[in-house]
Amino acid sequence: MAARVYYLTAAGKEALWGKGGATDLPVEYRRLLALMEFEGHVDVIRGRLRRFPDRLIEEWLKELEDLKMIELRQPADKVPDITFTGSREPQLPPLGAEDSQRLARTTVIAGATLLRSGSFLAADRIANLPPLAKAPAQTVVLLVEDDPDQLALGELRLTMAGYKVRSVDRAKALSRFLREEARPDLLLLDVMLPDGDGFDILGRLRARPEFAMLPIVLLTVKAELAHIRKGLALGADGYITKPYSKNQLAEVISRVLKQPT
Numbered sequence: 001m002a003a004r005v006y007y008l009t010a011a012g013k014e015a016l017w018g019k020g021g022a023t024d025l026p027v028e029y030r031r032l033l034a035l036m037e038f039e040g041h042v043d044v045i046r047g048r049l050r051r052f053p054d055r056l057i058e059e060w061l062k063e064l065e066d067l068k069m070i071e072l073r074q075p076a077d078k079v080p081d082i083t084f085t086g087s088r089e090p091q092l093p094p095l096g097a098e099d100s101q102r103l104a105r106t107t108v109i110a111g112a113t114l115l116r117s118g119s120f121l122a123a124d125r126i127a128n129l130p131p132l133a134k135a136p137a138q139t140v141v142l143l144v145e146d147d148p149d150q151l152a153l154g155e156l157r158l159t160m161a162g163y164k165v166r167s168v169d170r171a172k173a174l175s176r177f178l179r180e181e182a183r184p185d186l187l188l189l190d191v192m193l194p195d196g197d198g199f200d201i202l203g204r205l206r207a208r209p210e211f212a213m214l215p216i217v218l219l220t221v222k223a224e225l226a227h228i229r230k231g232l233a234l235g236a237d238g239y240i241t242k243p244y245s246k247n248q249l250a251e252v253i254s255r256v257l258k259q260p261t
Contacts, residue, residue: 003209004072006040006061008033012069027098028060029069034094036070039207047212047235051124082178082211084171084196084204091203092233107229114223114241119252121238129215129237131258132185136162141253142184143167144174144201145219146193150242154188154219154249161250171196183214186253188240191220191227199230206235215256219244 008016015025016033025033035045042061049057064070095103110120132139141163145151151169158165166184168174171193187205191198198218205211217238218231231239237256240248254260 003074004042005074006036006042006045006070007073008036009068009071011067012036012064015069027096029064030096031099032060032064033069034096038091038094040070041209041212043209044207044212047206050128050213050235051122053128081175082204082208083175084201091207092230095233103229103233106232107225110228110232110239111223111225114228114239118244119238119240119248120228121252121255122232122236125235125237126256126258129213129256129258134185134259136254136259138164139186139253139257139259140164140166140182140184141186141188142174142177143188144171144193144198145169145188145190147190150190157244157246157249160246161253163253170194171201174201178211183210186215186217186257188217188219191218191222191231199227199234202231202234202236217252217256 012033016030016037031049032045035048039045039048045061046054046057061070065072106122110122113120141158143151143154143158143165145154145167146169148169151167155165155167166177166181168177172195174196189198189201193201198220202216202218205214205216212235215237216235217240218236219240219242220227221242223239223241228239238252240252
């Protein structure tokens, strides 16, 4: 099936940016139209709006097509090979007032939950992820971790939990893995890497159709609200703070992938 990429029509741009236009639009339409200014591939849209079921997103898109505010076209450019540099702040999708308020509330809850339990899951995103129809023994977890001790411990704990483990220790190696290997079932991503930034990586992955809905859990030693907010805004499915245990790791992965424990 050909890629489905939506673009704003003149009517869509006028509705979104014209004088007084956006205030008359339902929030669902404003959110979708603003996203299409950012990235219009249907899988990226689904990944950005993972808290809504696919059926609802498809119905909203059809409504916008019927209103002549969006149209399908072939993408203008070939997508370049994926690479992570960490040289710039990741682009954040535009947020309206309603979504900014919601993100602020979720960030505070996430911060308190991380301090209390060491892990947090974005329940509204996970609710609309499809269950993984694989047993843990066939489930590939890709661990991105630069600290040798933490890498060895993470590999050991994932193996003990029954998962197939692949690992890389640099952003450059992650780029190579994602270009050359089959997509993993879940990515455990260290936020701080010597040759890249975990938020930059997350932002770039969420802007790629093939990785827009890849389950991604961030590993971090920090739980500052600003960092938590950035990760959630970019589409993290959860956070785990270091140090962590095998049981904690297995519980988070099983809940994100909806596998029996």
